[in-house]
Amino acid sequence: MFHWLEKRPFLFAVGVFVVIAFAGLIEIIPDFGKASRPVIGTKPYTTLELAGRHVYIKNSCNACHSQLIRPFKAETDRYGHYSLSGEYAYDRPFLWGSKRTGPDLHRVGNYRTTDWHEHHMKDPAAVVPGSIMPAYPWMFKNTADIETAYAEMITVNKVFGVPYNKEIPTKDGGKVVVKLPASLDEAQKAALEEAKAVAADMKDKDVKDMVAKGQIPEIVALIAYLNRMK
Amino acid sequence: MNKLYLWGGILTVLMVGATYMAIGMTKGGLNGDIVNTLAVLGAIAIAVITIWVVVKYVRQMQTDTASGELAEENWDGIGEYKNDLPIGWAVMFLGTMVWGMWYFLLGYPVNAFSQIGQYNAEVKEKNKKFEAEYAQIKGERLVEMGESVFLANCTVCHGINADGMEGKAANLNQRIEKESVEYVIKHGSNNKLLGMEMPMPDRNGLFNANTGALITDAEIETVAAYVANGFQGAGADIFAGTCAGCHGPDGRGMPSVAPNIREFTTDLVVNVLTYGKKGAIGKMPALDMLNKKQKEAAAAYVISISKGE
Numbered sequence: 363m364f365h366w367l368e369k370r371p372f373l374f375a376v377g378v379f380v381v382i383a384f385a386g387l388i389e390i391i392p393d394f395g396k397a398s399r400p401v402i403g404t405k406p407y408t409t410l411e412l413a414g415r416h417v418y419i420k421n422s423c424n425a426c427h428s429q430l431i432r433p434f435k436a437e438t439d440r441y442g443h444y445s446l447s448g449e450y451a452y453d454r455p456f457l458w459g460s461k462r463t464g465p466d467l468h469r470v471g472n473y474r475t476t477d478w479h480e481h482h483m484k485d486p487a488a489v490v491p492g493s494i495m496p497a498y499p500w501m502f503k504n505t506a507d508i509e510t511a512y513a514e515m516i517t518v519n520k521v522f523g524v525p526y527n528k529e530i531p532t533k534d535g536g537k538v539v540v541k542l543p544a545s546l547d548e549a550q551k552a553a554l555e556e557a558k559a560v561a562a563d564m565k566d567k568d569v570k571d572m573v574a575k576g577q578i579p580e581i582v583a584l585i586a587y588l589n590r591m592k
Numbered sequence: 593m594n595k596l597y598l599w600g601g602i603l604t605v606l607m608v609g610a611t612y613m614a615i616g617m618t619k620g621g622l623n624g625d626i627v628n629t630l631a632v633l634g635a636i637a638i639a640v641i642t643i644w645v646v647v648k649y650v651r652q653m654q655t656d657t658a659s660g661e662l663a664e665e666n667w668d669g670i671g672e673y674k675n676d677l678p679i680g681w682a683v684m685f686l687g688t689m690v691w692g693m694w695y696f697l698l699g700y701p702v703n704a705f706s707q708i709g710q711y712n713a714e715v716k717e718k719n720k721k722f723e724a725e726y727a728q729i730k731g732e733r734l735v736e737m738g739e740s741v742f743l744a745n746c747t748v749c750h751g752i753n754a755d756g757m758e759g760k761a762a763n764l765n766q767r768i769e770k771e772s773v774e775y776v777i778k779h780g781s782n783n784k785l786l787g788m789e790m791p792m793p794d795r796n797g798l799f800n801a802n803t804g805a806l807i808t809d810a811e812i813e814t815v816a817a818y819v820a821n822g823f824q825g826a827g828a829d830i831f832a833g834t835c836a837g838c839h840g841p842d843g844r845g846m847p848s849v850a851p852n853i854r855e856f857t858t859d860l861v862v863n864v865l866t867y868g869k870k871g872a873i874g875k876m877p878a879l880d881m882l883n884k885k886q887k888e889a890a891a892a893y894v895i896s897i898s899k900g901e
Contacts, residue, residue, distance in 0.1 A: 365665065433707055433708055433710075433711035434711065434714070435711070435714050435715050435718050438711075438715075438881070439881055440881070441881075442880075442881055444708075444711065472877060472878075472880075473877045473878075473879060473881070474748075474877065475874060475875045475876070475877055476874070476875070477760070477873075477874040477875075478748070478749055478760070478874075481760055488757070489748060489749070489757065489760065490748055491752065563874060563875065
């Protein structure tokens with residue numbers, strides 16, 4: 363019956379590959395598509411948050427801190443609800459990390475606050491005795507790179523269709539819009555507004571002065587990013 | 593006698609003998625130990641069966657001649673016989689198809705492993721265990737549990753000694769600090785300390801009944817010191833005139849109206865842990881990963897240390 367096929371081994375091999383690959387695709391693709399869609403409440407990054415994310419990456423925070431809570435009771439007790447793949451929809455790249463020298467940070471915004479981060483980044487051992495995390499004093503002096511953050515916003519909006527300026531459903535049933543500033547100037551203005559809100563909760567005099575002068579220290583951007591991780 | 597049978601026999605004897613020797617050389621040897629005896633019997637069985645099977649098929653290859661009908665197809669002169677399917681094989685083949693249908697339609701969809709399912713089962717089991725072991729504890733054990741909850745979750749801000757680490761968080765060795773009282777009077781409060789929205793007005797809504805006017809800066813400072821010092825020293829009259837209406841004459845609060853500001857209560861701490869709080873020092877996040885009992889335990893611990901125990 364299959365004599366015809368058996369006489370054509372190459373064609374037969376291609377046929378076998380197509381059949382098996384097709385079976386694989388119809389198993390994988392629907393679930394993959396579903397899982398990679400943003401979950402309710404996941405919203406795109408604002409300019410300042412994105413700048414903070416760049417600070418996070420620049421200082422290799424992900425080398426010691428993961429952003430992936432596994433579904434184990436021991437982890438959810440400590441960090442909160444386990445991570446869902448849709449929550450990384452706007453992360454480019456995602457920062458799952460591969461090693462926890464420090465704790466997971468995926469929901470750190472739920473249980474740490476602006477002023478805690480401020481104390482901690484300045485001198486980790488002062489808040490967490492015995493902590494081996496280094497201090498990051500330069501973040502209080504260097505200014506955040508808003509231009510790159512804004513460039514990334516435009517790129518992901520144009521190339522990947524990240525929904526800026528669109529209504530996004532929130533967990534409590536409401537709607538929220540994350541604006542894509544129309545120009546670099548506006549982006550800087552918007553970022554400064556956000557930075558002022560963060561700096562209001564901070565204690566460092568120099569940081570407050572810098573923000574008042576219209577500069578945004580890296581620490582403010584980083585805290586805006588960490589506070590958003592919920 | 594065929595050479596083949598001779599070699600088979602020699603091999604069997606050698607293998608069984610080697611097994612017997614190996615066991616004999618171990619500590620204790622056979623010694624009537626049933627396990628060792630069984631091992632020897634097993635070894636004999638394996639050796640005999642193996643060699644019998646090998647001999648049988650080698651004989652068959654030596655003597656068998658081809659018979660049966662050839663299939664039409666042949667490949668470079670190599671053909672195959674038209675044999676009936678062995679019945680066992682055919683049954684298994686059909687069985688596999690039936691199983692495949694079942695697995696595709698029911699087996700996998702109904703019984704598929706799910707990481708989240710496993711997590712849910714694990715959580716359910718742990719919670720049950722927690723309930724059984726800790727749901728009823730009180731007194732000293734509750735305080736002990738509270739201490740471990742405190743050390744795991746609260747020390748990052750309040751410090752190991754609960755002193756707030758030089759103003760990074762509230763000092764829990766006392767009910768309330770002077771700065772906090774002043775802040776609350778000046779800014780009001782709506783921290784769900786009673787578990788619901790029950791705003792305390794800011795200074796523009798706080799009258800001193802003694803003077804009939806809004807509370808003044810000097811009065812705020814005096815009464816804040818009075819409250820922070822555990823209701824001692826000057827300021828009792830201001831408290832009676834301004835605060836006692838809601839917080840009660842002794843500062844122990846009133847249900848659904850105002851919280852106890854003289855000492856920590858379980859409800860108060862549980863509500864702070866559930867809703868978080870914003871005050872003079874900054875914002876305290878809600879710690880909602882704790883369960884109800886853990887919050888009560890943390891409250892018990894805070895109450896005990898605030899009394900200096």
